[in-house]
Amino acid sequence: MLKRVSNWVAAVTNRTIAHHLSWIQRVTSRRPGRVILVALLLLLLSLVSIATCRFESDIFRLFPSQQGALRLFLDSMEWTGSANNVYFLLEGERERLPAEAEKFAGKLRALTVDGKPAFGKVTYRVFDPAEASSFAEFTGYAVSHPQLFLKPEAAGSFAARLTPAAMDRSLRRAKSELASQAGMGVRDLIAADPLYLRELILPRLKGASEAFNLDPASPYFLSRDGRVLIMIGEPVQPVNDMAFARKLVAGINGARQGSAARISCAGAHLSAVTDEAVMKRNISACVISSLLVVLLLFFFTYRRLLPTLLLPLIIAFGVLLALGFAGIFLSSINIISIAFTALIIGLGTDFSVHLYDRYYTERAAGRATDEALRLAVVETGHGIFTAATTTAFPFFALMLSDVRALSELGFLVGLGVLFSMYATFFFLPPLLLYIGRRFPEERFTPLPGFGLGRVWDLCQRRSRLLVGLSLLLLVGLLAAAPFVSFEGELKNLQPRQSEAFLTQEKIERHLSITSKQMLVAVEGRDLAEVLARGSRVESLAERYRTSGGLASYAGLGQLFNDPVSQQQVVVVLRAQLGHADPGQTLRTALHRQGFALAPFQPVIEGVAAVKNAAPVQATEALARLAASPLRGVVDKHLIERGDGYHLLIYLNYQGPEFLQDRFLTELSAIDPAARATSVDLVSAQLAGSVKRSFLYGFLLGGALVLFLLLAHFESLADIVYSLAPVLAGVVAMLGVMALTGMGLNFMNAMVLVTILGMGSDYGLHIVHRLNGSADPLQRPEFIQAGRAVLLSALTTIAGFGSLAFADYPALASIGWATNYGVGATALFALVSLPAAMVLAGRRQG
Amino acid sequence: MKKQILAVLLALLLLLPLHTACAVQNQALEGLEILRRGFVGVGDFTAEIVQQKELSLMRQKLVSRGVVRFKKPGLFYMELYPPYASGLLLQDNLLSYVLTDEGVREKVVLPPEESLGRWFAYLERPVTAFPEGVELSAERQGESWTLHIVPRSKGGVRAFHIYFMADGRLQRLIIEERNGDRTTLKFSRVRKNVGLTARDFTLD
Structure with missing residues (x-):
């Protein structure tokens, strides 16, 4: 039936x-x-x-980004603005880098596109002198609200600085500093905090604000090894304005000419322009070279x-x-x-x-x-x-x-x-x-027969040997095939020689705090609730940090205390200060050390209030930080959009010591709505998506090919003959990839599906011609069909082979995988298949 | 902090912004050129100082004694003796300072336009025009000169007043700040080319 x-x-x-x-x-x-x-x-x-x-x-946009880790990854880039920033890396002698940075920053600030400044902001210094006044003001607030910014374990040290003897020591130091050449610069800071209480608070804030691993002695964004200096530019237009991006990149290229430092650049604008150019060049080269080879093959065959x-x-x-x-x-x-x-x-x-x-x-x-x-x-x-x-x-x-x-x-x-x-x-x-x-x-x-006549003769004489050797080769490659690896690192698919890629690598090598980072987002409409949930996530992160899973983490909790920690600080301060009156003590000490009282009135009142301090609302702390030079830290961690607040916590880790699956399970248990992303998670998401796609594609594609072959051939044996070379070709392709150390990746895995369609032709044409001819005609028929198959394979290899030399590893890997697969399929179709058909014919005959 | 350090350097080394705006020859330029010439041929320099600070934060003036030294191509040292002991060393654009009694040490890398090498380079050329970014005026009374420098920027310094002799010898520097604070440095026992060594530029 x-x-x-x-x-x-x-x-x-x-x-x-x-x-x-x-x-x-x-x-x-x-x-x-x-x-x-x-x-x-x-x-x-x-x-x-x-x-x-x-x-x-x-x-x-080539990958599924509606949900999962990639969605959060893209969202966070948009929220923090890092998606739009341009990163400049200056390399050279440590002594000359600051001078070159100043010159280059001047050029960037002067750079215009269509008559308007190209950059809204260019940052390359840790501290902007223009913000000294607002920094002093924030310091005054911070030291008079220790419950917010002091770590509970430092509360005792803070109280110890409020004794008369300690105050005298601090004020003598303040006098020396004022008398020194540093005096003019620290005057406002001394007025806001003459007791140097900031020394117990600022290191915490500074640590939380560091996005890069920088030399603490330099006012610049200089790496610890002193070899690279990073500069961050904020273009005034987004990257999707390609006309702006092209002019911006042209301007940047002009600005970096003549610099004594080597200046490289990364960022979406550069990628969009230069990668687009590289891609166009690559594709043009591929198209032209493959067309040329194909035409030459065709012409020299048929003249x-x-x-x-x-x-x-x-x-x-x-x-x-x-x-x-x-x-x-x-x-x-x-x-x-x-x-x-x-x-x-x-x-x-x-x-x-x-x-x-x-x-x-x-x-x-x-x-x-x-x-x-x-x-x-x-x-x-x-x-x-x-x-x-x-x-x-x-x-x-x-x-x-x-x-x-x-x-x-x-x-x-x-x-x-x-x-x-x-x-x-x-x-x-x-x-x-x-x-x-x-x-x-x-x-x-x-x-020309391209030696196919001799191949046919050999198949007639040595069919058993050829089939045996083919099977041996196939078994060997089949044994190697399971060892083919999967390359899940997305960045490895970017063009290795592209400036953006190389610069990003250098930033990671010289300036990254750790090699990897996971981002956790806690979101909601109620800020207090979001902060409370974020605090629980940070507690979890702290547990992983102390057990060595994480190298460090950064969140708003690093900047100021949650209500529980605030209460702990308050309790310690009240206990240690007892009946003392720090305000009056400071007033007396200031007078004793020869200071005028009026400029210190705010700090006297602030210190007096410490004794009766009570927990402060987080919104107040956020408002104060946002108005200070530390506003960038708040922007990095808390984003407010129309859909509510997005609190971001950054987890820094080195590698496998961070058990991500376990962390994500625990995260889900304490906050089911929290989202997480990292390069690892994005790669895993894409890998899963790609594997699913290929499984479905392989099954559907295979079914379609099978149906078409069923419709074409009337005998099951012919279908088997048609499919055998391509199936052997797939095995050989995987085996060769494993033996040459080349892995499957998101892109070249498609060849597993497409080779079915491309390779099934070869067997089909051979079987199609040999089936319809009588014995004496089989040799010329094989030569004719075989020549066409050989030329087809060569033109396909010319087409894909050109991809193998593309700068984009993603494209190149498709080229190599296809060449292995097509080459092997052609070999099996032109040698093993006729030998097998001859052998089977003899057995039947 | 940097501004005050530079103010002192300005007095010692004629630290002025480098770009020229016009070429008007007048008394201020003459005074500036006299100061510059006094520096020509100087390989090193040492002087004792008395610093007097009138600060709004203090009820009384802070008076300190100390010493300043410099040496080409890029070393500057300033030490104040107790009761407000401090030391400062500028090696081109790397600035270090200590508060001796408190054991406080700091290091800062200054922007290149504030490096010593840049100022020394400036001193190589005769002054022929007003520097950009400042207003200059000068008075002469016999052999004594007073140069008034008023920065146009809105930084902390309102004006510098430099007192010197017609042979270029520096006598006094006054720095006026916008907040009313005022620093006076008096120079004595000024000696040039005394063969200062690296040991004279160490912060202990």
Whole structure:
């Protein structure tokens, strides 16, 4: 029953395809003008669609970012502004760096784009002298509210500084400082805090405000090794304003010329402009080089100029129609997806190779132009049609992926393959007819066999040996395949030579506090509730820090105390101060040491109030910090948006000693709504998403290929023969990747799916030709089909091979993986498959 | 802190902003050039000082004695003796200071425009024009000169007044701050090219 249904499906499908191909052959031979007119109309519509389509270069948009770690990662970049900042790294001699930084900062501040300043702010100093007054004011508040800013364990030391003897010591020191050359700079600070109580408070605030690992002795953002200085610029326009970004980068390049320091730069604006340029250059190089190789291969095989010149037209038509058609359904197309053009060059040429090879062979055998064309379009065209659909459908199966990089590429390549096939069917036959009529005396000498005749003979004589060796090779590579690793580090997919990548690496090497960081977000509409929940998360982080899981962490709790800690400070201060009156004690001490009292009235009152201090609302502390030079720390940790407050806690860790899964479980237990992100979590999220996509894609693509082969062949053995080379090719690809130390990653894993479509053609063409021929004709049929398969493999390798040399490791890895897979599949299709078929034939015969 | 240090340096080394605005020859420029010439050929320099500070934070003046030294190409040292003992060392743009009795030590890297090397370089050229960013005026009474320098910026210093002799010898420096504070430095036993060594520029 199943066999009858299967045979009926195959018969109907084959009849439909045959009718379709016959119609194409009739139309192209009788009404070539109309064909060209319709093609031009479609081309025009595609160009309109492409012109209205938006092309973007943001690599993060290629991945699923609606939820999970990547969503928070992107949100936090937008909240803290780090997504828009430009980071400059100055390298050189320690002594010269500050001077160069001053010069360069001056140039950046003077930089204009369209007559307006390009940067809103340029920061490269730890302390801005212009903020000395507001810093002194904040210090005055902080020392008179020790319950807020003093660690409970320091409360005793604080109280000890309020005794008469300690006050006298502090005031003598203040006098010495005022008398010294430092006096003018510290006058306001001494007026706000003559007892140096700030020494118990400021280290905590300073520690919490450090985003980088800096040299504490330098007023600049200088690394501890003194070799690099970091400068942060805040452009006035966001990165999606590409016209601004281009002018900004041009201005930056001008500003850094002539500097004695080596100045490199990272940030979204630079990435958008330079990476876009690199990407365009890469893709252009890939497209041009692969096109050149493909054309040369075609020309040196067939020695015909006009068909060779038609190839770029077929490919361009296929690409433009694919882009135009995709533009109707996609709101925007990522520029990295344009790399599909290189793939179409490799894949789209296969159809012309097979069609022309058959036409040429038939003409060489003495058949007339019309008959040779009919055989090529209808007979070989059937194989081409099945091959094109088996190639396109696995690519279409990738559209299921929620990873846009894959779904977009799958959609474009699938469309490109189908449109290239139709372009071949509609454009090549009219050209061949024209050549036949224009040059009736054209001679068709036998085509080169590329040694395939000897391969066929060997398969006849040594089929058992060849099959045995093939199996041995396959088993060896199968054993190696499970050792292929998965590369989950996203940054390793960025261009290694790009300035942004290299600068980011240097920042991590010289200035990062730890190599890795996790970000926890606690969110809600009620600030007090958010802060209380954040405090619980910090308690958890503190537990991990003390047990060695975390190197450090930073949160608002590092800046000021929660109500419980405030109460602890208050209790200690009350107990230690007893019946003392610190305000009066200070007044007396100031008088005794010769100070005027009026300038110190605020601090006298502040110290007097310490004894009766009570917990202070966090909102007051936040308002005070936000009005001080430490406002940047608050901005880093607390963001207010229309949807409420987002409290961010940064966890710094080195590596595996931080048990992330356990931490996340505990985090979820104490605050189920808290979100977390890190490079590790983003990579894991993407890896999961990609693996899911490929599993579904592999199953769906495999099912589609199987269905198409079922429809094409009537025998199960033929389907097995067709699929065997590509399945062996996949195993070989993984085995070679494992042996060469190349891992699978988010991008090249797609080859596991697409190779099914690309590679199944090779077996299909060989089986298709060998099945339909009598024994004496099998050798020339194999040579003809094998030559086309070999050329197809070579053109595919030329298309993908060009990707292998791209600067983007993501693209390069696709190129290498495909080359391994296609190369191995071609080898199995051209050597192992005929040997196996010969062996099986003898057993049956 | 840096501003006051620089004010002292200004007196000793003619520390002035470097850009020229115009080329008006007048008495102020003449006075400035006299000071500059007095410095030409000086490899090192030492002088005793008496510093008097009138501060709004204090009921009485703070009076200190001490010493200043400098040596080309980039060393400056200033020490105040007890009761308000402190020491300061500027090595080009690296500034260190100690409060001797309190055991306090600080190190600060100054911006390059405040480095000694830059000022020494300035002294190599004759003064032919008003420096930018300040207003200058000068008075002469016989052999005594007074140079008044008023910065146009809104920093803490309102004015500098430098008193010196016609041969370039420095006598007194007064720094007036916007908040009313005032510092007077009187120089005595000024000696040039005495062969100061690295030991004379150590903070103990």
